[in-house]
């Protein structure tokens with residue numbers, strides 16, 4: 001693999017781990033996600049194609065809304081900002097393949113551990129407001145998203161990825177056309193000048209360098225919508241099977257998940273340490289996180305972590321716990337979250353699927369007190 005410092009695009013993102021250079025993909029170590037708002041310097045990067053040219057004048061970037069609308073729109077970023085109500089929400093963006101490396105046998109695709117996720121403050125306008133201005137026809141049932149980036153071979157005539165969503169998700173007020181991240185203009189690597197942010201659903205819907213939203217009268221069939229892409233079996237299948245002849249559904253809301261962001265895996269404490277502060281984050285797609293539990297005895301007993309209130313829907317829940325350690329030695333901290341539908345994270349990867357989506361197995365962090373690991 002290429003050396004990390006050969007990649008100028010990743011400058012300033014020094015703590016990320018590189019998963020691929022072409023296309024550029026990098027994830028955040030769990031301990032890099034210890035802030036309520038993930039800084040841009042530690043926000044993961046996922047591309048399916050090459051990077052497009054940088055926009056010289058971001059406010060002149062053009063978005064087209066067409067298809068099943070009464071009046072197709074061509075709006076610059078400046079017009080989006082001036083004609084529609086601006087909103088800022090802190091929301092989780094998570095790659096559909098986050099956690100993929102925990103599937104056994106290995107599934108196809110980038111080997112994400114737990115760091116294909118971040119939670120940023122996104123500023124933009126509700127896609128719903130813009131769609132209302134265009135006037136949705138009764139035939140409007142699905143969106144189709146297009147960006148300015150070329151595919152992996154550098155071709156501009158084939159989108160690197162083009163996904164879409166049911167129109168009711170597009171009409172949620174938190175689904176944003178975003179032009180700022182953490183209070184600054186949207187960085188180029190994260191899709192600046194303009195991207196979609198579709199919270200709670202796979203990150204692949206959050207089209208970067210957004211140029212067009214085509215409103216369709218049927219489910220979209222662009223790259224990333226067909227075959228095994230972003231689809232999971234309706235019922236569990238044997239791990240390692242090829243998915244042929246199996247009923248699949250499009251992965252929409254992401255499953256409940258939590259990470260331990262402090263201490264970092266491998267932390268060694270001085271002999272005599274008995275109390276350690278444990279922190280993390282939990283999120284649950286369209287659902288809410290109801291509970292986070294911690295175990296330091298490999299799941300034999302669990303105790304509740306304290307949850308902080310969310311800033312808004314789709315924010316992640318920051319949690320903390322302070323656990324007395326029984327003595328010296330090596331321990332594993334396990335964290336598991338439960339959502340508002342009563343679903344709890346599994347201890348090992350469940351729902352194996354050929355492309356490895358939606359793995360939400362419990363995150364485990366090893367620590368040592370008074371001894372070398």
Ligand SMILES: Nc1nc2c(c(=O)[nH]1)N[C@H]1C(S)=C(S)[C@@H](COP(=O)(O)O)O[C@H]1N2
Nearest residue numbers: 044045046047048095147190203204207208
């Ligand atoms: N134009 C475009 N948008 C895209 C992609 C892409 O390759 N091209 N990748 C998608 C995927 S798979 C993910 S997980 C998110 C990642 O966003 P980030 O790079 O800002 O973290 O962008 C999505 N939007």
Ligand SMILES: [Mo]
Nearest residue numbers: 095096203204
């Ligand atoms: Mo993704």
